[in-house]
Amino acid sequence: MSGDIQVPIPVNEPVRMYAPGTPERTALKAKLKEMASQEIEIPLLIGGKEVRTGRTAKNVMPHKHGHTLATCHWAGQTEIDAAIKAAQEARKEWSLWPWEERASVLLRAAELLATTWRDTLNAATMLGQSKTAHQAEIDAACELIDFYRFNVHFAERLYQDQPLSAPGMWNRLEYRELEGFVYAITPFNFTSIAGNLPTSPALMGNTVVWKPGRTTIFSGYYIAKLLEAAGMPPGVINFVPGDSGQITDMVLASPEFAGVHFTGSTPVFQSFWRTIGENIHKYRSYPRIVGETGGKDFIVAHASADADALVTAIVRGAFEYQGQKCSAASRAYIPDTLWTKMKDRLLSEVESIQMGDTTDFRNFMGAVIDEKAFKKITSYVDNARNSSDADVLVGGESDGSEGYFIRPTILQAKRPDYVTMCEEIFGPVLTVYVYPENQWAETLELVDNTSPYALTGAVFATDRRAVTEAHAALRHAAGNFYVNDKPTGAVVGQQPFGGSRASGTNDKAGSGLNLVRWVSARTLKELFVPPTDYRYPYMGAE
Ligand code: SIN
Numbered sequence: 001m002s003g004d005i006q007v008p009i010p011v012n013e014p015v016r017m018y019a020p021g022t023p024e025r026t027a028l029k030a031k032l033k034e035m036a037s038q039e040i041e042i043p044l045l046i047g048g049k050e051v052r053t054g055r056t057a058k059n060v061m062p063h064k065h066g067h068t069l070a071t072c073h074w075a076g077q078t079e080i081d082a083a084i085k086a087a088q089e090a091r092k093e094w095s096l097w098p099w100e101e102r103a104s105v106l107l108r109a110a111e112l113l114a115t116t117w118r119d120t121l122n123a124a125t126m127l128g129q130s131k132t133a134h135q136a137e138i139d140a141a142c143e144l145i146d147f148y149r150f151n152v153h154f155a156e157r158l159y160q161d162q163p164l165s166a167p168g169m170w171n172r173l174e175y176r177e178l179e180g181f182v183y184a185i186t187p188f189n190f191t192s193i194a195g196n197l198p199t200s201p202a203l204m205g206n207t208v209v210w211k212p213g214r215t216t217i218f219s220g221y222y223i224a225k226l227l228e229a230a231g232m233p234p235g236v237i238n239f240v241p242g243d244s245g246q247i248t249d250m251v252l253a254s255p256e257f258a259g260v261h262f263t264g265s266t267p268v269f270q271s272f273w274r275t276i277g278e279n280i281h282k283y284r285s286y287p288r289i290v291g292e293t294g295g296k297d298f299i300v301a302h303a304s305a306d307a308d309a310l311v312t313a314i315v316r317g318a319f320e321y322q323g324q325k326c327s328a329a330s331r332a333y334i335p336d337t338l339w340t341k342m343k344d345r346l347l348s349e350v351e352s353i354q355m356g357d358t359t360d361f362r363n364f365m366g367a368v369i370d371e372k373a374f375k376k377i378t379s380y381v382d383n384a385r386n387s388s389d390a391d392v393l394v395g396g397e398s399d400g401s402e403g404y405f406i407r408p409t410i411l412q413a414k415r416p417d418y419v420t421m422c423e424e425i426f427g428p429v430l431t432v433y434v435y436p437e438n439q440w441a442e443t444l445e446l447v448d449n450t451s452p453y454a455l456t457g458a459v460f461a462t463d464r465r466a467v468t469e470a471h472a473a474l475r476h477a478a479g480n481f482y483v484n485d486k487p488t489g490a491v492v493g494q495q496p497f498g499g500s501r502a503s504g505t506n507d508k509a510g511s512g513l514n515l516v517r518w519v520s521a522r523t524l525k526e527l528f529v530p531p532t533d534y535r536y537p538y539m540g541a542e
Helices: 023-036 077-094 099-114 118-129 133-160 191-203 214-230 244-253 266-278 307-323 336-351 371-385 437-449 464-473 512-518
Strands: 040-042 044-046 049-051 056-061 064-073 169-177 181-185 208-211 237-239 257-263 288-292 297-301 329-335 390-394 409-413 429-435 456-460 480-483 519-527
Touching: 023 064, 023 118, 040 214, 044 077, 056 118, 056 214, 064 118, 064 214, 077 181, 077 208, 077 237, 077 244, 099 118, 099 133, 099 191, 099 214, 118 133, 118 191, 118 214, 133 191, 133 512, 181 191, 181 244, 191 208, 191 214, 191 237, 191 257, 191 512, 208 244, 214 237, 244 257, 244 266, 257 266, 257 512, 266 288, 288 512, 297 307, 297 437, 307 329, 307 336, 307 429, 307 456, 329 336, 329 437, 336 390, 336 409, 336 429, 336 437, 371 390, 371 409, 371 429, 429 437, 437 464, 456 464, 512 519
Parallel strands: 040 064, 181 208, 181 257, 208 237, 257 288, 297 329, 297 456, 329 429, 409 429, 456 480
Antiparallel strands: 044 049, 044 237, 056 064, 169 519, 390 409
């Protein structure tokens, strides 16, 4: 605890635009070319050592799945065990470092990422996750830089939060790391989340076993190397690609398991919770369970909404990054009067979207992440095509021959409980339900009750009373609630991100609320001059 330490005040990393003719565009294109021309081998990183098992899996480009980017070594029982041991060993020293020394590793990582590593992480994300230059920039560069700089600032505030001391004594809170190791399981859709889930517990003195997403070991590896270049000591974060079930079973069976930091699907998260419950008697402490999972994110428009703003929010909110953001809009409720005014413009905007290889900067969308996602998303569209309860208004075409491409699709549901209004699809499919204008209050109720999730949502209205009504009716329907803005694009330090209900534990990534989950406070009370007589004054003779 060093109360007099002042970390640099964070500011959000400016977003580079990559417009034609700019040096940043030239540099990024050169890096894309270089990385696409190589096929790298990715080892596990355990206790600072590279480990090659010979059991491998491939990472490919989703928009050109015949092109392999990396051959990745896969952990087995021996390596998982070694990673758990390496984390425990590293904790002995790392947890005792002054917190500002740990912070400086992340501040250096942020600085490297803002400068010499920026193109590498952006290009890895564009090639391996099929993000456009803009989507990669706001994720792999800006958001990850922000996570590192802002988390340090939030940690400083947390450490400074100290109790009062009555005269003659000194009370302190010591923010210890958790007693054990933390398991970080990261998703494919955000490089920044992959970079944040292992490092936010590490900043607070924990050591980590990190299982990167199966399809994104490529960008994950570069994050691990960035952290190494920033001075992260060996064993603090152990990079362990492998079979999710096997790693999870071994990690959750360890008595030293102290917490899980997860982003992924709701069923997987719930299965972790069940296993942790079954193993609870084995653990040294009650593990911290922190997870951000699914969503069925909504846009609800009032009759007073600005139609053009609504159209733009729908296009960006539903289709950027192919609808694969946890926050992506996937159901919209629009009053009949407004729908008549905006439908044609919305459909023609969606028709105009260019999709393809993300190294072609004219594209607004790339491919979905893999074949499994491609099949799942297209099955929803095919079912809608054959259903009397829904119409395909635009899109619906798909082609998986070279890359996993699905055109941005808008369905119109005739019933508000049609399956695509309720279930998470995680792809470029938005379903619209057109409601009678005079049923605003009933529609807000529908929005609230239609899905088990509560991640993001947006209301569009110019009538302030309608906004106030939506605030109240949808109070628990979204952890990130937007007024006259799309429900995606949360910025660290500005809109802390996370949802409740089936969407997760709402421990807001990129905020002090998250960091507090990774410490176990010890209260210290010290008397300067302790009493030497057990008798209290009231006991004196009259
Ligand atoms: C996400 O975590 O999926 C997205 C964050 C955002 O777009 O606001």
